Amino acid sequence: MSIDETNKKASVIILNWNGKGYIIECIDSVEKLDIINLKLDIVVVDNGSTDGSLSEIKNKILNIKNTDQKFKIIESEKNLGFTGGNNVGIKYALENGADYVMLLNSDTFVDKNLLVQLIEVAKSNPEIGIVGPKIYFAKGHEFQKDIYQPKDLGKVIWYAGGVVDWKNVLQSHRGVDEVDKGQYDKTEVTDFVTGCCMLIKKEILEKIGLLDNKYFLYLEDADFCQRAKQNGYKILYAPKAKLWHLNASSSSVGGNLQDYFITRNRLLFGIKYAGLKTKLALFREGIGLLLKGRPWQKTAVKDFFLGKFGKGSYGSKNN
Structure with a gap:
């Protein structure tokens, strides 16, 4: 070539x-x-x-x-x-x-x-x-x-x-x-x-x-x-x-990491780029996770609303 x-x-x-x-x-x-x-x-x-x-x-x-x-x-x-x-x-x-x-x-x-x-x-x-x-x-x-x-x-x-x-x-x-x-x-x-x-x-x-x-x-x-x-x-x-x-990357360490980063970052991405109806649906979904989600999903939603990004709470609790 x-x-x-x-x-x-x-x-x-x-x-x-x-x-x-x-x-x-x-x-x-x-x-x-x-x-x-x-x-x-x-x-x-x-x-x-x-x-x-x-x-x-x-x-x-x-x-x-x-x-x-x-x-x-x-x-x-x-x-x-x-x-x-x-x-x-x-x-x-x-x-x-x-x-x-x-x-x-x-x-x-x-x-x-x-x-x-x-x-x-x-x-x-x-x-x-x-x-x-x-x-x-x-x-x-x-x-x-x-x-x-x-x-x-x-x-x-x-x-x-x-x-x-x-x-x-x-x-x-x-x-x-x-x-x-x-x-x-x-x-x-x-x-x-x-x-x-x-x-x-x-x-x-x-x-x-x-x-x-x-x-x-x-x-x-x-x-x-x-x-x-x-x-x-x-x-x-x-x-x-x-x-x-190989699908062996260090991010594949279990549910807590994914619960936190995917939940928080999905809110970040959606609120930044999605249409108004989707943003409202995401907001409602976030409130639902805050009330009934798994522990790290709840933390992720809290951090999103508090503007706590980067490594966030996951980093402070998993060093």
Whole structure:
């Protein structure tokens, strides 16, 4: 594949938080990306890990002999969340001349053509601002492992475009749990690109800013894409770009975290962007959760009305 982006620079931002057991596989795959005429920075932001994964990353990078790629480790003493950690990497990328920034979860491994396929779509139209790939579950990491034939493992879709249900303020992944049979092979506009892997043009970041730290994690990707759309940019799904997701991220730690951040951030997102009827329905739903919800849902609603965002009460009680 040919890509006429000579002297253009891309930065891949890999956010690590206690990623021992999978972060090295991610770096290995990124190291093998086909970059053709691109310059590439690989930036690993460690979000205050405590599991020894930072030492693994340092040892790995010391042993990399590919001088065409520039590796950078940025260490944070504390967990800044998905938004804060990625924003640290984005700032570094922009300060060092990146034309494209690609956010990448640490619990993934990528096809070697991922980056050039994403950029091929991004550069095809100046109105395109953000592009996302087709994402599969890695073998053995499907939500419903026992329903698939062995030949289908590695072909089960995790993301093939993002859908926002504005009536209910819910975000979903198109195609999730489906075996890929070519049903989502069209490059097309989508509602949002998942933060698991998101290619962003420099001018988008310069125009709309960074990820919103109010979210900390969950729905920050939908918010970022919505801001881009409000500024006249298109969000594209690029199915020829592919990666595999272990679904092993550190945010999948249980119901309390999701009860808190999804409840609070859904209110934040909906009140910010939805229509009036939906906003009123969300307000009523929030009052209902405040009265009858689970403990962390109640706390989430309280924090929303009090304007307590970022890590919020969850951070103060789970340090």
